[in-house]
Amino acid sequence: MLVDSHCHLDFPELQADFAAILARMRAEGVTHALTISTTLETFPAVRDVARSSPNVWCSAGVHPDERRDGREVTLDELVAMAADPKVVAIGETGLDYFRVEGDTEWQRERFRTHIRAAKACAKPLVIHTRESAADTLRIMQEEGAGEVGGVMHCFTEPWEVARAAIDLGFHISFSGIVTFKNAAVVKDCASRVPLERMLVETDSPYLAPVPHRGKVNQPAFVRHVAEEIARLRAVDFETIAARTTENFFALFRHARPA
Numbered sequence: 001m002l003v004d005s006h007c008h009l010d011f012p013e014l015q016a017d018f019a020a021i022l023a024r025m026r027a028e029g030v031t032h033a034l035t036i037s038t039t040l041e042t043f044p045a046v047r048d049v050a051r052s053s054p055n056v057w058c059s060a061g062v063h064p065d066e067r068r069d070g071r072e073v074t075l076d077e078l079v080a081m082a083a084d085p086k087v088v089a090i091g092e093t094g095l096d097y098f099r100v101e102g103d104t105e106w107q108r109e110r111f112r113t114h115i116r117a118a119k120a121c122a123k124p125l126v127i128h129t130r131e132s133a134a135d136t137l138r139i140m141q142e143e144g145a146g147e148v149g150g151v152m153h154c155f156t157e158p159w160e161v162a163r164a165a166i167d168l169g170f171h172i173s174f175s176g177i178v179t180f181k182n183a184a185v186v187k188d189c190a191s192r193v194p195l196e197r198m199l200v201e202t203d204s205p206y207l208a209p210v211p212h213r214g215k216v217n218q219p220a221f222v223r224h225v226a227e228e229i230a231r232l233r234a235v236d237f238e239t240i241a242a243r244t245t246e247n248f249f250a251l252f253r254h255a256r257p258a
């Protein structure tokens, strides 16, 4: 068993031949996946993908890279979206100062709204952070995000940031970046995060791991992420697969393995 804890199955790159994507997952032993919401407009499609398979769940949220087009998602909207039994998390949310220029106060406000929604519906958070670790951690602390916990997804920050998130009760998820030759910081982190706090993901269709780098990523490729972490920690692949699967179902407790 292996779980892809973060992918975007509604994106056109993966919908083009979705039956083949699911078949490849089965062939590689990737039994479950969490498909992640990024906009209000596409949330129904994300939810429909989750409804189409007993082994797929979804989140509800608006990505920090999605610019405001006049109207911001509200706490009540997020809570209503999260009431669906297929929704097991709130996100992806967080901060991204790499992609957004100028005033970023709206990003921090949106992040706070997601944390408050997660607390209101008692579902864990999926957090994205890029070039914004200090503010991300500060807002997590100020808003009491530790009450619901969650995951720092596609983690690329140094160990100190992982440590702080772990201390707040969060999990750390590694993507295909851990397989990249020059990803020394990510490899270091992946060898130090306690196994009981680790998840694996693809973030597909982006960031395909070695040996598929540059191609369209898919959940089946999460196997390469787990294999690299096993190599870095000098443990069996089966150990990483079993622990990350166990962690997934403990964290996203509304997801029932099928």
Ligand SMILES: [Zn+2]
Binding pocket: 092, 128, 153, 154
């Ligand atoms: Zn992300």
Ligand SMILES: [Zn+2]
Binding pocket: 006, 007, 008, 036, 092, 203
């Ligand atoms: Zn994502």
